Amino acid sequence: xxxxxxxxxxxxxxxxxxxxxxxxxxxxxxxxxxxxxxxxxxxxxxxxxxxxxxxxxxxxxxxxxxxxxxxxxxxxxxxxxxxxxxxxxxxxxxxxxxxxxxxxxxxxxxxxxxxxxxxxxxxxxxxxxxxxxxxxxxxxxxxxxxxxxxxxxxxxxxxxxxxxxxxxxxxxxxxxxxxxxxxxxxxxxxxxxxxxxxxxxxxxxxxxxxxxxxxxxxxxxxxxxxxxxxxxxxxxxxxxxxxxxxxxxxxxxxxxxxxxxxxxxxxxxxxxxxxxxxxxxxxxxxxxxxxxxxxxxxxxxxxxxxxxxxxxxxxxxxxxxxxxxxxxxxxxxxxxxxxxxxxxxxxxxxxxxxxxxxxxxxxxxxxxxxxxxxxxxxxxxxxxxxxxxxxxxxxxxxxxxxxxxxxxxxxxxxxxxxxxxxxxxxxxxxxxxxxxxxxx
Numbered sequence: 391x392x393x394x395x396x397x398x399x400x401x402x403x404x405x406x407x408x409x410x411x412x413x414x415x416x417x418x419x420x421x422x423x424x425x426x427x428x429x430x431x432x433x434x435x436x437x438x439x440x441x442x443x444x445x446x447x448x449x450x451x452x453x454x455x456x457x458x459x460x461x462x463x464x465x466x467x468x469x470x471x472x473x474x475x476x477x478x479x480x481x482x483x484x485x486x487x488x489x490x491x492x493x494x495x496x497x498x499x500x501x502x503x504x505x506x507x508x509x510x511x512x513x514x515x516x517x518x519x520x521x522x523x524x525x526x527x528x529x530x531x532x533x534x535x536x537x538x539x540x541x542x543x544x545x546x547x548x549x550x551x552x553x554x555x556x557x558x559x560x561x562x563x564x565x566x567x568x569x570x571x572x573x574x575x576x577x578x579x580x581x582x583x584x585x586x587x588x589x590x591x592x593x594x595x596x597x598x599x600x601x602x603x604x605x606x607x608x609x610x611x612x613x614x615x616x617x618x619x620x621x622x623x624x625x626x627x628x629x630x631x632x633x634x635x636x637x638x639x640x641x642x643x644x645x646x647x648x649x650x651x652x653x654x655x656x657x658x659x660x661x662x663x664x665x666x667x668x669x670x671x672x673x674x675x676x677x678x679x680x681x682x683x684x685x686x687x688x689x690x691x692x693x694x695x696x697x698x699x700x701x702x703x704x705x706x707x708x709x710x711x712x713x714x715x716x717x718x719x720x721x722x723x724x725x726x727x728x729x730x731x732x733x734x735x736x737x738x739x740x741x742x743x744x745x746x747x748x749x750x751x752x753x754x755x756x757x758x759x760x761x762x763x764x765x766x767x768x769x770x771x772x773x774x775x776x777x778x779x780x781x782x783x784x785x786x787x788x789x790x791x792x793x794x795x796x797x798x799x800x801x802x803x804x805x806x807x808x809x810x811x812x813x814x815x816x817x818x819x820x821x822x823x824x825x826x827x828x829x830x
């Protein structure tokens with residue numbers, strides 16, 4: 391048994407991180423109040439920017455604004471003041487951020503390019519959602535809303551979550567039409583005037599609204615990520631993806647096969663960082679589920695992000711590997727038919743392993759049924775796998791577990807009610823190469 395130390399630190403402007411029972415120690419959480427979707431993920435001048443859906447005043451959804459945190463390594467986060475606040479009339483919904491290096495907008499200059507946020511403005515009377523701009527000339531610390539907003543308005547009540555990038559000498563917007571189960575593509579020369587190119591969908595899973603799309607290239611293929619709520623792999627929220635080609639006008643999927651990014655319950659609305667070093671596709675998701683997000687019993691905050699994961703494509707499958715240059719402790723083992731039990735006490739534990747050719751993550755005994763009732767089928771995830779020996783990699787934090795199997799081919803992300811303090815790891819059956827950490 392080896393020891394590991396948590397070197398990741400979440401630094402909040404008010405000082406030391408809270409030590410609440412369920413407060414994660416190496417996942418980002420806001421110091422106070424509600425958080426959901428990651429927004430505007432971008433790397434610029436040595437900093438990763440994590441904007442996020444945030445209620446600055448309450449621990450429930452509402453007053454949607456863009457919160458903000460920065461990091462130099464994706465693990466030590468510093469929360470900054472609210473970047474784009476809501477008003478009495480509109481909420482600032484999800485979106486993305488870019489650096490306007492050519493000054494196509496005129497917001498900055500080539501010498502000091504603007505960081506431009508592209509977000510959905512949601513009318514609080516629910517009559518319309520449209521796409522708007524705000525820009526920053528001080529590395530994302532303060533933003534000014536564009537006077538010509540909105541820049542894209544289809545007069546629709548459900549039209550949101552723009553992901554914008556520079557491709558082939560023009561700006562490309564990937565945006566959701568949620569209730570139509572469609573992703574729309576628009577092009578622009580200056581981020582202000584947009585032309586419709588095409589729509590993709592419906593396809594694969596359509597059991598809920600489509601949200602938070604992300605289009606990017608991996609090798610010779612293009613990936614389109616689409617979040618879905620409800621209708622996920624388990625209960626409530628989930629994330630699917632499509633593999634295909636982008637021909638400059640439309641996304642053409644190789645097939646309509648359902649591919650889940652995560653087989654757990656708690657990875658939603660995730661997107662990748664713009665401008666990440668070495669063109670890495672680094673993904674962060676919201677670690678929760680709309681099925682119970684509003685009532686998950688944490689205080690004075692509610693909501694956490696997943697660990698950052700680098701996405702790579704192998705055949706027709708996305709693999710995920712935690713970006714872990716900072717030495718976050720993990721548990722690893724291999725087995726041909728055994729499991730480990732991670733326990734806080736005799737009655738509260740998570741069990742992970744391989745049985746009858748199925749990998750499984752059983753959180754049945756790690757949930758608060760009184761606070762958040764869930765049937766057993768949603769607390770036990772199983773995937774059939776055609777391997778004789780299976781490798782497991784586990785990241786355990788207060789209140790959550792992230793499991794990666796077979797080199798990241800399968801990912802499971804679940805909130806739990808187990809803390810890392812005093813947790814014990816017990817092997818059951820045939821376990822090899824068990825490498826764990828001291829949680830004391």
